[in-house]
């Protein structure tokens with residue numbers, strides 16, 4: 001394994017209903033350090049399942065996911081002990097379509113919960129770090145607000161920095177702007193863009209083709225649980241090969 | 254007929270009533286604590302992946318909800334503890350007979366655990382799965398996710414139902430006088446034995462039970478308002 005491969009996915013399969021539904025049907029791909037990998041494809045093509053498999057929110061039916069040298073689909077870690085998936089999840093931030101902020105906690109508490117309770121960061125340190133992150137996304141003044149008091153765009157920005165507070169090595173985004181009013185899409189994409197420029201490794205499922213073109217360095221096209229085409233944004237959008245991709249692009253562009 | 258004289262006679266036994274209140278309160282408080290712990294355990298079993306535990310917990314809950322309290326308490330006292338023969342006979346606070354009090358706590362806890370577990374289960378299941386996913390993706394393990402993310406929200410949702418169950422426990426505990434627990438109802442019985450009058454004692458008991466249940470529901474309603482802070486705009 002070379003050093004710049006952060007995640008290696010090998011022949012990943014996820015079946016539902018005893019194999020009747022093949023949400024993932026053999027996906028093989030490497031995610032390198034610094035990649036901004038954008039995943040596109042029609043609805044139901046397995047994009048969410050793929051992303052959620054990466055941190056084992058979905059347990060794959062077969063195949064392997066090697067994250068930072070460890071096959072996290074195995075029951076036992078390299079040391080022979082039971083694999084601690086929570087340890088690996090700390091290194092993978094995830095942002096959801098519906099934000100999933102904790103409604104009973106303030107913005108600051110949302111952000112410090114995992115650092116304090118999982119990483120055992122001292123409370124003051126966690127708070128300072130959270131405030132710094134909030135500052136970066138222009139929300140420091142909302143630290144003591146509750147999620148319900150924020151707009152959708154603000155919520156998603158908080159969700160992003162909440163994940164960043166754990167200092168992950170990779171960030172997974174599952175349609176982060178799909179639940180937003182159009183006027184709020186930009187503010188979230190801007191944060192993601194900045195993150196990409198700062199060198200964060202990212203896997204992004206999105207329908208924002210502008211973002212894919214401008215920020216992504218690789219674009220993956222999925223359909224029917226399979227990875228049908230992969231290439232640079234120029235290749236995928238400029239000269240798509242697979243007819244399914246051509247058809248898909250003609251509909252969304 | 255209720256008479257003023259009857260009341261003043263009944264009041265002569267105020268000490269018994271006072272002891273009865275102390276007994277009912279400690280009985281209910283212990284039941285709430287043990288019942289809640291049992292309920293959490295049952296709820297976790299019923300929602301878990303282990304099929305055997307799931308089936309056992311389900312059977313337990315259905316059984317206890319489908320049979321009368323008085324039958325349960327008699328089985329615990331007369332069968333499980335073999336009357337007063339098994340437990341040591343000493344007095345708590347100088348007047349509560351442990352060998353009768355303890356089986357009552359056990360029976361009430363087993364019963365309310367079944368009811369509370371259903372309340373807790375529905376509360377936990379009412380929380381959006383996205384909450385758990387977000388917590389797990391941040392690296393929280395299953396227990397911490399439950400403790401810091403799911404349970405606080407679930408308990409807020411089910412507080413009215415829990416309050417209702419607490420009040421029910423206080424009221425249902427009155428059945429325990431049938432196995433010789435010296436609660437409020439047993440004070441009524443003692444007064445009846447001594448004075449051949451029951452009406453006045455029953456009125457006093459009514460007032461005492463009300464004084465216990467009404468503030469309980471009010472206090473919980475207060476916490477409910479405090480906890481709903483995240484819902485305010």
Ligand SMILES: Nc1ncnc2c1ncn2[C@@H]1O[C@H](COP(=O)(O)OP(=O)(O)O)[C@@H](O)[C@H]1O
Pocket residue numbers: 016017021022023041042043044045046047048049050
């Ligand atoms: N929990 C589940 N049970 C059964 N089928 C599922 C489940 N989750 C996803 N699927 C199915 O798997 C396929 C891929 O879903 P998904 O990954 O959500 O697609 P996408 O995110 O690309 O829209 C779909 O056909 C979907 O219906």
Ligand SMILES: [Mg+2]
Pocket residue numbers: 047048049175
């Ligand atoms: Mg999806």
